[in-house]
Structures are given as C-alpha cells and as structure tokens.
Amino acid sequence: MTVLDFQRIGLDDDPPALVDYRWAWDEQRRIHAEVAAGRRAGTVLLLEHESVYTAGRRTLAHERPFDGTPVIDVDRGGKITWHGPGQLVGYPIIRLPAGVYVVDYVRRLEEALIRAVQGYGLPASRVMGRSGVWLPADATRPERKLVAIGIRYAHGATLHGFALNVLPNQAAFGRIVPCGIADAGVSSLAEELADPPTVAQAAWDVVPHLDDLLGRFVAFDAD
Secondary structure: OOOOEEEEEOOOOOOOOOEOHHHHHHHHHHHHHHHHOOOOOOEEEEEOEOOEEEEOOOOOHHHOOOOOOOOEEOOOOOOEEEEOOOEEEEEEEOEOOOOOOHHHHHHHHHHHHHHHHHOOOOOOEEEOOEEEEEEOOOOOOOOEEEEEEEEEEEOOEEEEEEEEEOOOOHHHHHHOOHHHOOOOEEOOHHHHOOOOOOHHHHHHHHHHHHHHHHHHHOOOOOO
C-alpha cells in the first residue's frame, strides 16, 4: 500500500490515451485546493500529454519556438519545455509540513527520479546549478537531461512536477531552447537503452521511489 494516492490517467488504455494539457492543469488546481485545505491526501497524477509547449515564468522571448508554434504560459517555475507522446509526466500535489522548504521537496523529487533512472542501469545524477536528472558527458556527447522538473508552491502545497523522456519526438526540443539551457543536450531512455520501458511501465517504475521520498512529507489532517 502506498502513502500517496497515485492516479494513472489514460496510461492503461489500449492504446494509451493522451491527456490535454489544459484539462490536466485544471485537474491539478482542483486537487490542489483540496490538498492545501487538508481535505485530501497527497496525490500524484501520472499521464502522457498531447503535444504542447509550456513556458514557466522565467522564459525569455528567444527561448520560445523559433517557428511561432503556440505556447501555453503557466505559473510554475523554470522556463520553456515540451510535453507530448513518449514522455511520462508526473504532478505530485503534496502539502508540505512546517519547516520543510521548497528546495527540500525539489531535492527529494530529483532523488526519487534519479533512483528510478538508475534502476535501468544508467548513471543518472544531478548537475550543479541545474534542476532535473542528468546523464554525464561522454566522448561524443555533452551532459544530457533525461528528466525536467518545474514546480509551483502555493498555499502550503505543491503543483506541477516532472517530465521523464521515455520515447519522445526529440525534434520537438529542437524548436526551442529547452529549459533555457543551450550548452547541454536532451536525451531519452530510448536513446540510452537497448530495451527501454514503455511510458506505462515507467510510470509503475517511478511509484515506489516517489512514495518513499515524497511520502515522508505528507501532512494530512482530514477529519
């Protein structure tokens, strides 16, 4: 039994159902209001989006799509990124206890995803000064981001979350400066592994790590 309430949205359909970003954003805010008020336990939405670019509050004009592709401006931290088929997106909505800082939460979220990626045999780690989960540079490639992280913290609870590249269309990242980082690459499990998981399987694989590391933050005072 998990501490957090994990909701798999569309991942177990045949074929998996892609989720509209605006619908998911509305659903996040609905659940966030309940979690922040102490009426609901910490909840994690796991899903796969229809193709969309979203821009965090620090996105600069030159980082947006070079071809004029529409972008949804959102209230999370960070810069611009792409979501779409082949990418596992997770939205942990968790009320943090007093004394726990947002940076503590982000580091635990990173650690959970580092452990999940290391479970596939990849040398995942952090990069100083940059959020997310990375692979180290090698003889032919620079440091490569596997997981992007961007969150918002409001009324004592978190929104938004992470995006793990499983088998995405990498060309989508070529139209932007992903996360505002021009001197590093973006990779995926499919590029790094001979036998990568599906998005649905990756969603199962992250659950125990998220539950272990984020479940410790749960503050639930429902009557």
